Amino acid sequence: MEIRKVCVIGGGLMGRQIALCSAIHGYDVVVYDSFAGVPEKVRAWAEEYLAGRIAKGKMTEAEVAATKARFTVGDDMEAAAGDADLVIEAIVEVYEAKEKLFRQLNDIIRPDAIVATNSSYMVSSLFQNCFGDASRLCNCHFYNPALVMKFVEVVQGPHTAEETGKTVFDFCKSIGKIPILMKKEIAGFAANRITGVVNQEGRYLVQNGYLTPQEVDIACEEGLKYPMGPFRLMDLTGVDLTYDLLKALYEGGAPKPDCYDLIEGMVKEGRLGRKTGHGFYDYV
Template sequence: MQKILIVGGGFMGSAIAKYLMQYNVSVFLYEPNADRVQQLKEQSELRNVIFIQRLTKIEGLTYVIEAIIENLQAKQNLFEQLDLVFAEDVMFCTNTSSYLVSDVAEKMVHKERLIGTHFFSPANITPLVEVVPSPFTSKEKAQAVMQFLQSIKKKPVLLKREIKGFVANRLQSALAREAMSLLEKGIVTAEELDFIAKMSLGVRLADTGPLEQRDINGLDTHFAIVNYVYPTLENSTKPLSIHHEKISAKEFGMKSNHGFYDWSSIDKQQYLAQKEKTLIDIIKLIK
């Protein structure tokens, strides 16, 4: 039985733990916040997780999956500590969604054993995992990670090299930037924009990727379109004013009850549960 330690019991860490519990895996979870640990222990899907209070050697451990806050210094400090605690044959995985894996590994001695495993939210449902090696990562270890993820029915893709934001978040960031730009320009409301995205791109992307769709439509047709449209697309290299304004007003979205939408009267738990159900149905159809 594989033994895996997850560091961080937040939204992502707990979701990864829930997913692993479906397979023949012994899951250890390190979460320093006692209140959070108590909340996790009350969840039936995590009843067999072994919670630990300090980072110490675990006999037979094969992987450590880091799922702490998206802060580069915090990740660097953590892996520096993990590198000292765990034997060299234990593979380290960072769930960073944006940082270069080589930057995360900066303070490590054994940089060859760190690789990016970018699970997608919700990690217990979404199939894809972006596997991102750094220039230091051992090819053998990268292949072992791929094989492990395939064994637990994930759909991993091994990137040829590291790049900031990897692939999916680069695509998502480009789309979000253009969406905010259109909203900022007063072209549509947030509700209208999301409706357009879901009823056109959304339903199509569930079955047909963007490059596949270009082939279907014709690259010559697409060339004519983008030759006309590209010059007008948002190309700012910094967050847009509308984004800055939301942050300054502490409108962070669902977590603060206000963002592009008003979430104050929404039953968030029920809302997210319905979203997960819909996502599961879509994944079943794709498969």
Template sequence: MSIKNITVLGSGIMGHGIAQVSAMAGYKVVLRDIEQKFLDKAMEKVKWSLQKFAEKNKISKEEVDIFYNNITPLVDLQTAIGSADLIIEAVPEDFDLKKKVYQELNSLAEKNIIFASNTSTLPITELSKLTDRPDKFIGVHFFNPPQLMKLVEVIPGIGTDSKVTEEVTNYINKINKRPVICKKDVSGFIVNRVFIPMVHEALYSMERDNVSMEVIDSAVKYKLEFPMGIFELADYTGLDVVYKASYEMNLRDKAVLLLHPRIKQLYDSHDLGQKTGKGFYEYKGDNYERIDLTPEKASKYDPYSIIGVATNNASWLIDNEVCTIEDLNIALKLGMGLKMDIFDFFKKNGPDNIMNKLLELESKYGSFYHPNQYLYSIK
């Protein structure tokens, strides 16, 4: 088993980004979409991105053409997968759409081809059952944008052959990304298991403690040393992404987050964050505007419940042997921009205060806040 030729299905932001980073590593890539106009737009973006790399002296001007020409855009599916060793599905995060794609692939793809889904939340084992090769099916969750983000979560399903996991992990290393293995196919995988519940908890905190978004975001940025506030990060990620991840995670595991209705309201009103000009905050112009977060605002609030929920879910991942502590910390640093290990946040911000807050919330709002046993072991 050796991966040389790759087909990427779907030429959107994730699809053409995955195609580009694979082409830059010397792989021959076919980028497939259902209409030529989508492919033309994607290839324009690939050329622009490669030229930006050249302007910053990260690649040579000659390499722009070499890497660009490593990608072949095609509409016909059978031709697109003809020489593939690995097919990466990067279509929108819709289970029914993915089901349709895999039904079509089953009838056309050779039995030795590995199928990989770039899903951010859909269960890999569930998706693998849509195919005729659960043993050759795996999750590869790239982060947006793939050209810049180093992290890739690798998620084997229950039936995934260990050799497939090894081959795909080798591929991730060869494209100069950092793979982390999610050893169990759990809701949210690693990063979203920590990040998404924090967004909902920040909303509850705002209501329960009667504080503003800017105060909470300032506290998260300056007291927890996040690269930006949690509402700001959600807007940057896209509230469509947050909503769909929340929905899928909650559908499959009621214990993973406490849903706040505001996320669905924003999604339904198409206020999706920076991309639409409005989400939790309003944005003007094409350039990303930073929210006015200050240490002074941060001093007005202790985000004990937010860090409590984050470390509780991180503890659950370790307690259930979903990943190693090393991979957990690497995933959160590369995927969320954390500056220190997650449990160091816990220790730095007062373990007793955080635990007491979780116990107080458990008494009022139920077992979601029950402290994980692992937190007691590191307190």
């Protein structure tokens, strides 16, 4: 199947970057976000990013003009998703929110449209009942910052048609990514499962008073040469995202995760990391 028009649902940290990356690589893209003020913010962010690409000599004025012509942002889901070939969902990592959205989408999208979720941990089979035909549903998990990071996990569930996985995999390659295609789904997929072990150990060391978050990061960055330690990474991806994940695990019956109270307290105080200027580190 040929992808021409892409709809990205959710214009937050990830959605806006996935969308703009797709537009830069020649796709017609609409970002849909239901929250007041977000469409305006996404438009202003895209303007600033593209102006920066010209200033740095990475894109020509003509390339930027063509990208802008292909990139729109709106708050009407039917107009955004109704004629899309590929819909990429990038709303908050909350099961109930995604489930509700997918049920609405099922009534709107074309029967041959592919739906891919950018969820960090949830396998797409959790949502297969939201769709009359789930053979065109899969995971497509980008890494942050999605305009820069090349790695993407495309994950097929037992309900996913081979053609769906291949089409999304080829789409990722066409926007400059280096994807892998997993034909057996598992929560958290590939890279997040691997780093999850390190993150868990980092939180254990902090919870039990062996190290501070900043010392865990120094151990990883200086001792192991990781580009970022787990707490600095949490600031980048959003402390609220980690909280949503830990909360879902805890409420699902898992033992209380290490550093749960610390992370919950930070979310309540609005210390969400880079996006709010404060997290484990200060950015303003």
